[in-house]
Amino acid sequence: MKKDLADTPSLETVANLMTRVGLLDAEIRGGKRDAEYFANIETVALGLFRIVVVGEIKKGKSSFINALCGTRDLVPVHDNVATSTIFKIHYGVHSEYKVYFQPEAGRKKRTISADQLKQYGTEDGNPNNGEKVDFIAVQSPSQLLKEGFILIDTPGVGGLFKNHRKITFKYAPKADAVFFVTDSVESPIGADEVSFLKELRNITKLIYFVQTKGADADPESRKRRMENNISILTDQAGFSKEEIRYFVVDSNLKLAADETKNMEDLQDSGFIPLMAYLNNDLKPARVYNIANVGFRRCYNKFIEIRACVQQQRSILDAETVEKQQAILEELNSAESSINDWNSNIRPQLVREFQVQVQAIQNDINTVVSDKFRQGGELSEAAGRTLAGYATKGPEIIYKSAQPLAEEVRAKASEVLLQISNDLETRMTALLEALARKIDGSINLSNEFVGRSRMETKQIHYGETQLRELVKKGEDQRHFEKVRTFVYGGMAGVTIASIAGGIVGSVVPVVGTMIGSTIGMLIAGAWGGKEATSIVRSKEAAAARQSVHAFIEKDLSSIHVQVQDGFNKAFTSLRFQADEALAAKIKNFMSQLAADRNLLMQRGKASADEIAKEKQRIVILESQIASLDRELKAMDKRLY
Ligand SMILES: Nc1nc2c(ncn2[C@@H]2O[C@H](COP(=O)(O)OP(=O)(O)O)[C@@H](O)[C@H]2O)c(=O)[nH]1
Numbered sequence: 001m002k003k004d005l006a007d008t009p010s011l012e013t014v015a016n017l018m019t020r021v022g023l024l025d026a027e028i029r030g031g032k033r034d035a036e037y038f039a040n041i042e043t044v045a046l047g048l049f050r051i052v053v054v055g056e057i058k059k060g061k062s063s064f065i066n067a068l069c070g071t072r073d074l075v076p077v078h079d080n081v082a083t084s085t086i087f088k089i090h091y092g093v094h095s096e097y098k099v100y101f102q103p104e105a106g107r108k109k110r111t112i113s114a115d116q117l118k119q120y121g122t123e124d125g126n127p128n129n130g131e132k133v134d135f136i137a138v139q140s141p142s143q144l145l146k147e148g149f150i151l152i153d154t155p156g157v158g159g160l161f162k163n164h165r166k167i168t169f170k171y172a173p174k175a176d177a178v179f180f181v182t183d184s185v186e187s188p189i190g191a192d193e194v195s196f197l198k199e200l201r202n203i204t205k206l207i208y209f210v211q212t213k214g215a216d217a218d219p220e221s222r223k224r225r226m227e228n229n230i231s232i233l234t235d236q237a238g239f240s241k242e243e244i245r246y247f248v249v250d251s252n253l254k255l256a257a258d259e260t261k262n263m264e265d266l267q268d269s270g271f272i273p274l275m276a277y278l279n280n281d282l283k284p285a286r287v288y289n290i291a292n293v294g295f296r297r298c299y300n301k302f303i304e305i306r307a308c309v310q311q312q313r314s315i316l317d318a319e320t321v322e323k324q325q326a327i328l329e330e331l332n333s334a335e336s337s338i339n340d341w342n343s344n345i346r347p348q349l350v351r352e353f354q355v356q357v358q359a360i361q362n363d364i365n366t367v368v369s370d371k372f373r374q375g376g377e378l379s380e381a382a383g384r385t386l387a388g389y390a391t392k393g394p395e396i397i398y399k400s401a402q403p404l405a406e407e408v409r410a411k412a413s414e415v416l417l418q419i420s421n422d423l424e425t426r427m428t429a430l431l432e433a434l435a436r437k438i439d440g441s442i443n444l445s446n447e448f449v450g451r452s453r454m455e456t457k458q459i460h461y462g463e464t465q466l467r468e469l470v471k472k473g474e475d476q477r478h479f480e481k482v483r484t485f486v487y488g489g490m491a492g493v494t495i496a497s498i499a500g501g502i503v504g505s506v507v508p509v510v511g512t513m514i515g516s517t518i519g520m521l522i523a524g525a526w527g528g529k530e531a532t533s534i535v536r537s538k539e540a541a542a543a544r545q546s547v548h549a550f551i552e553k554d555l556s557s558i559h560v561q562v563q564d565g566f567n568k569a570f571t572s573l574r575f576q577a578d579e580a581l582a583a584k585i586k587n588f589m590s591q592l593a594a595d596r597n598l599l600m601q602r603g604k605a606s607a608d609e610i611a612k613e614k615q616r617i618v619i620l621e622s623q624i625a626s627l628d629r630e631l632k633a634m635d636k637r638l639y
């Protein structure tokens with residue numbers, strides 16, 4: 001059972017402990033640092049929290065972000081000029097804006113001044129995104145950002161329903177929180193927003209509500225608005241009253257309060273409970289997950305170090321030739337068991353594993369085909385919608401092409417997320433089964449294995465943890481980092497921990513990989529061409545047919561992308577477990593060689609040299625004992 005989240009150690013504390021373990025590891029390996037492990041410490045220390053802000057145009061999204069950051073005009077706020085691009089806002093010592101262009105624009109990113117924001121980031125200065133801006137990265141020294149929050153401001157040009165989905169589908173699945181912004185003065189949550197929210201819920205459960213412009217309404221009407229909105233959310237959008245987190249704020253008041261340091265205004269702005277919720281509830285949950293994975297990684301390394309030092313200790317303590325001989329025999333027999341297992345059993349287990357991965361792949365291919373192929377479920381559903389237009393004229397049917405295509409893409413994204421969950425569950429089960437088989441198939445002498453076997457805990461990577469990793473898989477570099485972060489987590493010193501190692505290292509990798517594959521596929525599904533090229537005909541039946549043909553074509557391009565994406569992912573999945581095994585075995589063998597070497601040297605060493613060696617071990621042992629206490633204390637806080 002998980003403990004109170006508020007008791008989670010800070011990521012700094014976890015990173016510090018990881019560093020100490022990493023340095024001790026380097027010390028016993030003759031000063032050589034495990035580069036991967038140290039890179040992973042950075043990942044922990046950097047643990048970030050992503051907030052995506054969505055909502056209709058002019059509801060106050062950009063103002064809300066500025067208020068959160070405590071910086072006026074950090075992102076442009078306008079009375080009559082609409083934001084036309086994504087802003088990604090993150091921490092940096094200096095304020096800075098950088099424009100990133102879409103790949104097809106073939107332009108390098110460029111730093112711009114705040115004055116140029118209008119030119120690239122608004123509908124006025126950059127109509128229909130003629131500049132092909134992908135997003136604008138905003139760097140700011142704000143305190144909130146410094147604490148590891150990343151904010152994403154989204155446009156909402158001309159009605160949220162049509163234009164927002166693409167963006168939301170791209171960013172929301174990876175968000176740690178999605179803030180849906182509505183306001184206190186104009187209309188309550190409308191039909192378009194309801195259908196948008198329903199879709200949003202299919203891809204993330206982390207939706208929170210903000211009602212802005214609180215100070216523009218009197219307290220009574222702003223409360224009525226809130227109650228009204230909440231009943232819309234429960235009656236029409238499928239939210240339950242208990243799950244809704246709803247905040248009434250005023251962003252302008254918050255900004256003013258920051259400037260004048262007026263406590264009363266700050267209180268009235270409504271930002272205190274919102275920030276408290278962010279800091280006390282949302283962020284700790286995320287920190288917990290990162291801390292947990294980092295801690296496991298650290299603990300694995302610690303077990304290696306301890307086993308290694310224990311082995312050195314027993315070699316030094318072996319005073320007699322008989323005792324030394326016994327150790328040598330133990331090492332030799334371990335080596336031959338491993339070799340034996342490696343050449344006879346491992347290939348067989350790996351083959352079985354690969355056959356089962358293939359079976360999963362076949363199932364996934366079937367599902368993908370059932371859903372996406374011509375005449376498949378998605379196409380049929382679109383056909384049914386079109387059949388509903390039987391009494392409509394051709395013009396109306398043509399007009400329905402674009403929304404219908406978007407409908408299909410939204411559904412495709414949903415299906416992809418479902419497949420990804422299913423795939424993750426099945427791959428995890430398969431890896432756990434493999435781990436059990438490995439564990440059951442290795443016969444090593446008990447004394448040799450016993451010590452570390454006791455310490456090998458079953459590592460549970462819950463769904464949320466996997467999601468954490470998945471979210472981070474966004475850009476390729478980060479993905480690689482996370483991959484090594486979890487993947488490298490298993491290089492152990494005894495074969496007994498292989499089984500746990502496989503589950504502990506490969507399972508999160510699987511989650512990360514599936515997540516990033518799905519992320520790309522969803523983005524790809526939304527990258528389809530616009531429904532503009534339909535040949536127009538006068539007759540309604542022909543119009544229905546040509547719209548359906550268009551949808552089919554759209555689907556078939558998505559189908560190709562999806563199949564291709566999954567095939568690539570499977571190719572890699574198939575080899576993950578074996579790669580993890582190979583690394584483990586290599587490590588084990590080099591440890592055996594080192595032990596044997598020490599044993600030989602001990603045979604030749606003078607009493608003086610042995611005494612000195614023992615002194616070195618005593619120091620290491622005391623470091624290990626103190627790390628052991630701290631790790632146990634941290635373990636208690638995490639479980
Ligand atoms: N009084 C008040 N005005 C606000 C608030 N939030 C936004 N506004 C105003 O509403 C307009 C639109 O805000 P903006 O943040 O650009 O909305 P966006 O299109 O959703 O990003 C601007 O004129 C803001 O000054 C608020 O909390 N209080």
Ligand SMILES: [Mg+2]
Pocket residue numbers: 061062063076077082083153154155
């Ligand atoms: Mg805006």
